[in-house]
Ligand SMILES: CCCCCCCCC/C=C/C(=O)SCCNC(=O)CCNC(=O)[C@H](O)C(C)(C)COP(=O)(O)OP(=O)(O)OC[C@H]1O[C@@H](n2cnc3c(N)ncnc32)[C@H](O)[C@@H]1OP(=O)(O)O
């Protein structure tokens with residue numbers, strides 16, 4: 001099953017955190033369907049390398065940008081304006097966290113995760129809407145969150161941050177419908193990607209347990225997340241906004257998260 005090869009022809013997309021993992025997969029999928037792409041992340045060297053690889057598929061510009069810093073995001077918007085003159089799609093993929101029992105999360109740790117995932121996602125959405133979507137009276141935002149439908153024990157900070165993003169999505173979708181902007185979320189389950197490499201050994205061992213606990217008996221793949229993003233980013237979902245699409249093998253309905261917490265507790 002494939003999307004039409006020219007589905008995103010003449011469309012410009014920004015994928016934050018596009019240098020690795022899920023973001024890279026989304027950027028790659030968009031380029032293959034004719035889009036022009038911009039990617040950003042904090043670390044310049046691996047970002048440039050990723051953009052070089054992606055440029056083999058189509059126009060891909062990059063700029064180092066920490067989404068927590070509004071001034072850096074403004075500079076990114078100016079760069080996109082000078083390179084492409086417009087923006088049709090924003091994928092707020094940049095984000096992440098560290099596993100921890102809630103009682104062990106310091107003020108700094110809490111603030112770092114909330115600042116990255118909630119504040120950063122808002123700054124990029126507001127700035128790109130002001131520069132592009134509202135004046136163009138057209139745009140599309142897809143927010144990558146996590147499956148926090150039943151809380152996220154073991155990662156309470158990211159669960160709270162992404163619940164905030166999910167609610168922000170509902171507000172922006174309503175406020176910006178008048179500008180023909182749709183805003184949706186994709187909530188991945190556990191996806192085999194570079195992100196999982198950031199976890200220390202005890203959590204990695206837990207990932208095997210999580211696979212057995214999953215009702216489809218496996219973790220998800222990057223392209224399965226990218227396919228969901230492509231649907232929400234395309235006219236195929238033209239009457240859909242303010243929603244969350246789970247790509248998680250049913251984990252939002254079924255998974256024993258507390259077993260993970262016990263694993264973290266012992267790690
Ligand atoms: C059980 C469930 C399993 C579940 C396992 C399966 C989960 C699947 C679902 C989700 C998967 C993914 O999202 S995969 C995506 C993974 N990718 C990422 O997480 C990349 C982005 N993340 C980050 O950059 C960092 O995690 C983040 C903290 C957000 C931002 O980093 P920064 O450099 O800005 O922050 P730092 O300066 O390093 O740290 C700021 C504070 O954060 C705290 N801190 C930072 N890293 C820490 C760490 N590893 N352990 C403890 N504390 C930490 C400290 O208190 C630091 O302050 P001090 O005390 O002063 O030092």
Ligand SMILES: NC(=O)C1=CN([C@@H]2O[C@H](COP(=O)(O)OP(=O)(O)OC[C@H]3O[C@@H](n4cnc5c(N)ncnc54)[C@H](OP(=O)(O)O)[C@@H]3O)[C@@H](O)[C@H]2O)C=CC1
Nearest residue numbers: 017020021022041042043066067094095096190191194195
């Ligand atoms: N893999 C999984 O199982 C799941 C992942 N997710 C979410 O999907 C998204 C991508 O994760 P994944 O690809 O797996 O992991 P990665 O760690 O590879 O992706 C995170 C990306 O975001 C960038 N990033 C992190 N913080 C910032 C920041 N403050 N400003 C700009 N860029 C930033 C990182 O680049 P740099 O370090 O250079 O800034 C990196 O490219 C994340 O939001 C993650 O939480 C959700 C559920 C499950």
